[in-house]
Amino acid sequence: MNRRIFSSRPPKRNRLTPSIFITLIFxxxxxxxxxxxxxxxxxxxxxxxxxxxxxxSYARDKRAAERGQWRTSEIMLQLQALLCGWPGALLARQWLRHKSSKVSFSLVLWLMVLLNLAGLIAIVVQYFPIPLN
Structure with a gap:
């Protein structure tokens, strides 16, 4: 049986979700x-x-879930998001439809996004001041 890592559900075309919108703006x-x-x-x-x-990582975890194999821990997925990987996490959740319905995971992921952005802003302000001209 040929299993794909993408969902068998038809994609929601022409739908700009908040996750995709935030990622594109970023x-x-x-x-x-x-x-x-x-x-x-x-x-x-x-x-x-x-x-x-x-x-x-999301794609591999989805494939492992479908096959009943060893999974990537949620902590590892969240840590990758915190360490600058959150744009990929948000895109993977939307396109692969993986980990998108688990509320607790979503809340922690959005916390990781906010923490990463706060850290990025702090680094930019401290080390790379932007001239206002």
Whole structure:
């Protein structure tokens, strides 16, 4: 039997969910700041790499769940989100439909997003002040 990691439910087309909207806004602002050299490129690379790794972790966990195999712990998924992987986590939840209905997981994930953004803002203000001209 050929099992896919994507849900068998039809995708909700043309639906901009809050998760996707927030991720797109973050990417746009972050990309603009990288382009203007307000942030170092390594920071953009860190978010990109961690988001990719987090998305892959969600995909592997979904596949393991479908096959009844060993799963990635929720703590590990949340830690990856906290460590700059939250854009990948939000996209994976939407596109893979994995961990999207568990309320406790969702609350902790949004807390990780807020903590990461607070840390990013603190780092930017402290080490990369943006000129207001």
């Amino acid at each position: 990417i746009a602002i972050f990309a603009a700041m990288l382009y203007r050299h307000d942030l170092p490129l390594w920071l953009g690379g860190l978010y990109l790499l961690m988001s990719l790794l987090t998305f892959i």
